[in-house]
Amino acid sequence: EIGNPLNSIKMALTVLKNNLEKFSKEEIKVYMDRMFDDAAKMEALLKSFKNFNMFEKPKTVRVDLEEFFLSLTLLLGADIKKKKIDISIDVLPEGRWVTVDTRALQHVSMNILANALDALDSTKKPSLKIRGEAMGEKVFLSVIDNGCGMPEEMVENAFKPFYTTKPHGTGLGLVISKKMLAQMNCGIKLQSEKDRGTTVTLSMPKAEPPEEKKSAAYAVYNQ
Structure with missing residues (x-):
């Protein structure tokens, strides 16, 4: 599941790398916003896994x-x-x-x-x-x-x-x-x-x- 937003970020970076001089500021912003959204998804996933690991050995x-x-x-x-x-x-x-x-x-x-x-x-x-x-x-x-x-x-x-x-x-x-x-x-x-x-x-x-x-x-x- 982490691979999906990661692949999306890599694709966006590739597009930007190949078209950076051609794109307008607005077009660049679209790809940047997409990468920030995908990074936020990865952060949320990692936080969820971290929370679960914290409670693997419950102290009742x-x-x-x-x-x-x-x-x-x-x-x-x-x-x-x-x-x-x-x-x-x-x-x-x-x-x-x-x-x-x-x-x-x-x-x-x-x-x-x-x-x-x-x-x-x-x-x-x-x-x-x-x-x-x-x-x-x-x-x-x-x-x-x-x-x-x-x-x-x-x-x-x-x-x-x-x-x-x-x-x-x-x-x-x-x-x-x-x-x-x-x-x-x-x-x-x-x-x-x-x-x-x-x-x-x-x-x-x-x-x-x-x-x-x-x-x-x-x-x-x-x-």
């Missing part, structure tokens, strides 16, 4: 999902405010604690949230919901948007390497996310309907809450 710890996603939405606060997105986080007490690699989960979650924000660009009343609950030994956390959604073909191909519909996408975001999650004994599921919205659900190993928080959390849940 106990994480509070509610606080974790609250901090992520604060990081994205400017975009959320600009797009006037109605956002809510609701993680049930028994599904609040999981065992994951925090860096890997942040990478995956930011990818999912960024995709959701993109999908809400043209939605009149944009909504983003984050829901978490426990079932057995797993915690299921869903990111739900009411954005543009995806047709069935896109959903089926979403986890295939290099499949993308974005002009500057690499088609590796969800692929790498899925592999990162698998290394932590986690999973990911994608559901979407065109013009209705998308739900991305992560499954993660459930963890026991710290003793000082366990009694309070379960008391609230059992009221």
Whole structure:
């Protein structure tokens, strides 16, 4: 995949080399812009591979999902405010604690949230919901948007390497996310309907809450 933009750059350089004295400034600019675009694609691909290599050996710890996603939405606060997105986080007490690699989960979650924000660009009343609950030994956390959604073909191909519909996408975001999650004994599921919205659900190993928080959390849940 890196070979495609590299070959394109080489071809553009060859054309420029053979026609530099003949081309106008505007024609030269066209080829220069093309090379910069191809270089940006290569940079994005290399960054994706680098991110994946960083998390080859996950270091799992106990994480509070509610606080974790609250901090992520604060990081994205400017975009959320600009797009006037109605956002809510609701993680049930028994599904609040999981065992994951925090860096890997942040990478995956930011990818999912960024995709959701993109999908809400043209939605009149944009909504983003984050829901978490426990079932057995797993915690299921869903990111739900009411954005543009995806047709069935896109959903089926979403986890295939290099499949993308974005002009500057690499088609590796969800692929790498899925592999990162698998290394932590986690999973990911994608559901979407065109013009209705998308739900991305992560499954993660459930963890026991710290003793000082366990009694309070379960008391609230059992009221």
